[in-house]
Amino acid sequence: MIERNYYDINDILFLEETVPISFTIDVPLIESLFKSSTNEDLKQGSVLQAPLYLAREMKAMEQLFRCPIPDSFSLQQQCFMESDPSNIDFKQIPYFYDFGIEVSKITTDKKMDIPGFLRNIWKTRYLEINKRGHNPQPLEDGAVVGRMARCEQIVYHMAKAHIEEYNQWKSGKRKKMLASPLSELLN
Structure with missing residues (x-):
């Protein structure tokens, strides 16, 4: 893993880059986490743009979503x-x-x-x-x-x-x- 500096503006901006994530199951009431979401409940196959830091943390829950190539x-x-x-x-x-x-x-x-x-x-x-x-x-x-x-x-x-x-x-x-x-x- 690349070393990141918590206070470095470049590292902060880098982690804000977005990646597409596609949910493999229906997920209720998750809209507030994503700026690009329009529905309250996300249906299976919904694709959203998530910040890199969030997608990286969600990697552990691979059975819930997949991350296609940006x-x-x-x-x-x-x-x-x-x-x-x-x-x-x-x-x-x-x-x-x-x-x-x-x-x-x-x-x-x-x-x-x-x-x-x-x-x-x-x-x-x-x-x-x-x-x-x-x-x-x-x-x-x-x-x-x-x-x-x-x-x-x-x-x-x-x-x-x-x-x-x-x-x-x-x-x-x-x-x-x-x-x-x-x-x-x-x-």
Whole structure:
């Protein structure tokens, strides 16, 4: 399980992401738990959007509901993203990788390899992000960083800091230079 900080706004926002849940039995008087519910009693097969933290807790009651794959990880969406990973705009899903890992844990559809999909997207995007981060000429920094997932932004800023450190070392302003912390992410 990913370590979460109770007071971190990013962790709070991440856990508010919604996932679809489908009830396998009739459930009376549960409307107040879900914003997307319109009836007081939920009939078998009703699909609602639940916050990730609630769906994660409901995983223990798997006989009562099932959690299909959210649209953002559907096969069609995966094919689209894998066709050109460098052009994906994560502005709408800033916690894409974290969300995908958690979805893979709670989904009842085990046919799809979400972790493998995430790994493929990460590998391709990592190389592009690292290359952009090491570019000494900041071209369209704001626009590029705004389209990245949260963890990609961290990698980008680490690469920027590393190239600045390298340039200081190269110009003689720095005597010693440590290996890039980005190399630790690959292990």
